[in-house]
Amino acid sequence: MEFARKVGVAVINALSYVGALASLAGRAAFAAFVGPFLGRPVRFQSAVAQAMEAGVRALPILSLITFFIGLILALQAAYELHRFGALNYVPAAVAISMSRELGPLITAIVVIGRSGSAFAAEIGTMKVSEEIDALQTMAIDPVHFLVTPKFIAMVLMLPCLTIWANSMGMLGGSLFGVLQADFTWTRYIHASLEALFLRDIVTGLIKSFMFGVTITAVGCLEGLSTGGGAEQVGRSTTKAVVVSIFLVILVDLVFTTLFFFLGAH
Amino acid sequence: MLEIADTTRPSAFSGGPMISVRDVRVSFTGREILHGITFDVQRGETLVILGGSGSGKSTLLRTLVGLEKPSSGEVWIAGKNFFAISEAERNEIREKIGMSFQGGALFGSMTVGENVALPLREHTKLEDSTIDIMVRLKLDQVGLSGYEQYRPSQLSGGMRKRAAVARALAMDPEMLFFDEPSAGLDPIIAAGIDQLILDLKQAFRMTIIVVTHELASAFLIADRMVLIDKGDVVAMGTVKEMQNSTHPRVRQFMDRVPEPAVAQELDYLQMLTEQQPKQGSPSPGKGR
Numbered sequence: 001m002e003f004a005r006k007v008g009v010a011v012i013n014a015l016s017y018v019g020a021l022a023s024l025a026g027r028a029a030f031a032a033f034v035g036p037f038l039g040r041p042v043r044f045q046s047a048v049a050q051a052m053e054a055g056v057r058a059l060p061i062l063s064l065i066t067f068f069i070g071l072i073l074a075l076q077a078a079y080e081l082h083r084f085g086a087l088n089y090v091p092a093a094v095a096i097s098m099s100r101e102l103g104p105l106i107t108a109i110v111v112i113g114r115s116g117s118a119f120a121a122e123i124g125t126m127k128v129s130e131e132i133d134a135l136q137t138m139a140i141d142p143v144h145f146l147v148t149p150k151f152i153a154m155v156l157m158l159p160c161l162t163i164w165a166n167s168m169g170m171l172g173g174s175l176f177g178v179l180q181a182d183f184t185w186t187r188y189i190h191a192s193l194e195a196l197f198l199r200d201i202v203t204g205l206i207k208s209f210m211f212g213v214t215i216t217a218v219g220c221l222e223g224l225s226t227g228g229g230a231e232q233v234g235r236s237t238t239k240a241v242v243v244s245i246f247l248v249i250l251v252d253l254v255f256t257t258l259f260f261f262l263g264a265h
Numbered sequence: 266m267l268e269i270a271d272t273t274r275p276s277a278f279s280g281g282p283m284i285s286v287r288d289v290r291v292s293f294t295g296r297e298i299l300h301g302i303t304f305d306v307q308r309g310e311t312l313v314i315l316g317g318s319g320s321g322k323s324t325l326l327r328t329l330v331g332l333e334k335p336s337s338g339e340v341w342i343a344g345k346n347f348f349a350i351s352e353a354e355r356n357e358i359r360e361k362i363g364m365s366f367q368g369g370a371l372f373g374s375m376t377v378g379e380n381v382a383l384p385l386r387e388h389t390k391l392e393d394s395t396i397d398i399m400v401r402l403k404l405d406q407v408g409l410s411g412y413e414q415y416r417p418s419q420l421s422g423g424m425r426k427r428a429a430v431a432r433a434l435a436m437d438p439e440m441l442f443f444d445e446p447s448a449g450l451d452p453i454i455a456a457g458i459d460q461l462i463l464d465l466k467q468a469f470r471m472t473i474i475v476v477t478h479e480l481a482s483a484f485l486i487a488d489r490m491v492l493i494d495k496g497d498v499v500a501m502g503t504v505k506e507m508q509n510s511t512h513p514r515v516r517q518f519m520d521r522v523p524e525p526a527v528a529q530e531l532d533y534l535q536m537l538t539e540q541q542p543k544q545g546s547p548s549p550g551k552g553r
């Protein structure tokens with residue numbers, strides 16, 4: 001009985017957490033789409049600044065990581081394919097696994113590390129130093145002021161970063177192709193593009209959009225629910241990263257399953 | 266109690282009190298912090314809420330701006346029942362309130378000028394050039410002219426407090442709330458903040474509420490005082506009345522008598538288990 005009660009409590013807590021995430025995302029969406037008609041324009045400057053920070057500044061590290069991932073994928077694929085003398089399928093293997101799965105996922109994980117944690121730390125620090133309270137007493141909605149620009153930046157930047165990550169992954173794979181599998185650069189790129197269907201890329205982008213929503217919601221919610229004290233900010237930041245990674249994988253599973261049964265496979 | 270609390274409904278706003286707190290109770294996670302607070306603040310009056318650490322005085326101030334929700338009781342501000350109206354109406358009232366937080370609560374990512382300009386940008390349709398002029402005026406009022414481009418982190422504690430007051434003044438509020446205005450400041454800077462509050466009071470006839478435990482500053486700025494202890498109003502009255510009070514708790518506070526040391530094991534246990542001590546054996550106040 002005790003065990004069943006604990007499971008019940010855990011399930012209720014998990015559901016209420018997801019509910020809180022959805023509610024925060026909903027309020028941010030309301031502020032983004034309905035707010036302007038109610039005379040509360042979206043803070044685009046802030047959104048652009050966030051997009052620079054979360055998107056553009058992530059490019060160097062994301063490029064490096066996805067280039068290596070592409071190279072690793074090529075090596076792993078070649079390990080199996082060369083037994084069948086099928087090394088010319090390496091570009092297809094790399095391109096498809098990057099676009100459908102690893103591009104969006106690795107991008108999300110890099111962004112969690114850089115921005116999801118930063119959201120929690122920034123908003124958490126503001127909470128601790130009463131800045132969130134100050135916003136409320138000035139009749140400024142913290143969600144409209146702080147959270148909405150982050151949502152806008154993230155749902156725009158994550159798909160963009162994902163496209164970039166996909167390309168860098170294929171570039172990484174092509175290094176192997178050219179050095180070890182008798183490809184020329186152009187032939188490798190051609191083979192990659194030929195293997196890809198639009199749906200491979202689109203499903204990846206839909207996932208990355210959802211990852212953007214998830215990461216922002218978790219980061220901001222953890223920040224907003226920070227208790228008193230600097231130590232709590234650290235705790236919120238850690239929790240934001242752990243929960244984001246878990247939820248991103250979960251969202252990935254849900255959408256991959258969905259696409260599988262919808263026939264986009 | 267020096268003044269029998271008026272429990273009748275606040276009269277129509279025209280001549281009634283600016284702020285009326287009716288039997289307000291606030292609880293955190295099941296523990297009641299404020300046990301039925303009642304007082305009025307008249308228009309143009311400066312009320313000082315005195316109390317030791319953990320007495321609930323900051324919670325009371327936070328309740329007045331809606332940062333905490335009372336579990337029961339009413340708060341009437343400018344003739345409106347603050348917790349019975351919609352969020353939009355509450356925000357309308359909030360625009361008439363300027364609040365200066367204990368640590369300043371300036372936005373670290375903005376300059377001092379941008380901090381002061383923020384409420385104006387969010388709530389008015391003024392041109393940037395007009396806002397710039399108003400920001401300069403407000404900073405001038407608190408003696409910080411020329412600091413527009415500084416970051417809050419580049420200012421000293423006292424300057425940060427002043428900047429926070431400038432931001433609180435930005436919307437020309439009718440009411441000003443201060444949470445521990447002189448906490449953490451040296452006596453000279455603290456006196457400067459007191460003077461600033463007096464100047465604002467004289468120049469604009471604002472309704473001001475100051476939460477503090479600094480007696481000297483309280484006597485200087487207050488029209489009336491409320492002493493809060495462990496979530497209850499212990500005494501209320503003018504500065505003179507408070508100074509002449511014979512209430513033991515008021516005397517203890519006014520004469521700065523320390524709490525008796527915990528003498529008995531039982532008292533200590535009671536303190537730890539957060540129980541109300543028996544009548545006549547006060548235990549030290551605790552932090553929130």
